[in-house]
Amino acid sequence: MPLKNYSLLKGRPINNRLGSGANPHYQVLISDGADQYRIAVNVQSSDGSEVEYLVRSRFDHPITEQLLAFEDGLHRLPSAPGGVALDFIRGNLAQPWEFKPLPLSAPGPDNDLNEKVDSYVQRAMADEASTIYAFGESWGPETKADKIFGFRPGRGIHDIHFNQGNPPGSFAASNGPWQDGGLIFHFPTSSQWSAVFLKFQTQAWHSDDHSGEPIVSPTPVERDRIPPFDAPDGLVRIVAALVNDVNSPEQETVTLLNTADVPVDLSGWTLRDKNKNAMPLSGQIAAGATTVVNVAAPVSLSNRGGIITLVDGNGVKVHGVSYTREQARQPGRTIPFQQ
Template sequence: MSLQDYGVLKGKAIETKKGAGSSPHFQILVSDDKLLFRIAVNFQSQEPPSDVLYFVDENFHHPIIDLLGPMPKGFNKLACKPGGAALDFIRGNLFDTSLMIPLPYDISGPDNDLNELVQKYVAKAIAMESSTIYAFGERWGPENERDKFFGFTPGNGIHDIHMNQGSSDKFMKYDGVWQDGSLVIHLPDENRWIAIFLAFQSQCFHTDDVQGHRIKDICDKVPPKPAEKSICIIAALVNPKGADKGLESVTLLNTTPQEIDLTGWSLADKNKKKLVLKDGIAAGEARRVHLSGQDIELSNNGGIITLLNKSGIKIDGVSYT
């Protein structure tokens, strides 16, 4: 079924309420200059382990930034496909998912839980008049009742501000590709963007490209953690002198102590066009892959490059602006 009304809410953060109770959600009151919205950020999984995985990029750079600025304030519905502003933790090369770690939502002591972590960044957005907050997820409302946290009418908001794929059987009906949630904060006075990414420990980072379901042959045999990088993308020539066609390249590095056969592996661009690789890459070898221009294309205006093994599993990925 996937998410029915996926998109991004753009506005000014006004107020927050910390997550508490049996279903703790961090609440953010946002204005788009016409309507009020509530962002509900889930801080606890219904399935064990309950602590949520998180990663914060305090200096976020990605091609989607160029798409967010021109967007009008309010809720913007997004197409769940590559090439636009929709998010996908696995395919979008937004960040290294292996850096996500679990964190309780509320424990005693300073600066040691999700409530305090998210509050720190949203407080910056509230204090800075020129700031903008972007919440990716599924919209609800407007409702014919008062908001139960901030009291405005009509109730209106966005939730599912977390990864929305690779779920267990109980929640797999909400899986989908290019529909992940996140908080992104623009702080113009500091000339930076901050991105907050959340996922549940019960979710898997290996999903199929159609429905976003966990690939059980991989996820259920080993702990659902991102694959260790055996081959890395270390460089790309995206804007060579002269005509780009036939002169662009991507450089791969084998970080293992043995040769790896790349036959059947592929490189993919932001539109998921693929270049199938062949032959082996020796231990420690850096291999420059020349692009013909007939397969994948590296935009001069920013994009993503993904390396997939022969099973279609993401091994590495980068973004550039």
């Protein structure tokens, strides 16, 4: 079953503790102006392995505009698309190859997970205009004081990481789509958003759209298909999109790049928008070539920001991108994507 109390905590960081000990978590004390909360961030796996991390120093995503509407404090979130719930895969927040494992602590500057998280928390604590948005599973209020910072009643949010794709075992019960954890920082004085996303090495990237369970490994016959079922990520990529056309009627386009050394047949593939509307694709892309796809109903690319996702004939995501209202502001300009 998925998380029981998937939530968003918004507030100001006022204290912190580096992760250490047998079950290390980086801890942040948050104030919403009236109440206090604790954010507990896993900086090492329970089996002792390194956690994979992704830091976006410039986080551009349509979700940021929605986040500004939230008041400080703790908010329960529906685990569903269309709101601010995080899903690394379906929300096109990250690509799997961007995550790198990092130790809890290591000699030298800026080379361990404690330091990566701490650099943004310290910056936020030093800037009174800044805000932290923490996504995960909330707990409390408890009848006792918080065990780290001592405030009463103890309460906060944890599971600040990918919350799907867990293998069978003690963590499989928390699998689910649209309930991933993460830290998003807003620094309005510099007009900057930043994000920290974490993932355990045991978690599969591709998961079922309904259960969040890992997608079953392919048979040997399936592995021989192009693109390979067990490694489809980024084989064909969305490299550009025209979402705000100057013509009438408007004609939106998406440009695809085949990175493989063989042609890729797009039969059975679909292109999807932020509302999960799907448009079937057809034809082939030659090795190393690009093709421009004319977007047609029911898919529509909003000028107010959105996401574009490419899914193969097995229903597995191959690539995805996002764009903001600002990127789509100028009519006739094609938006390039680098991921």
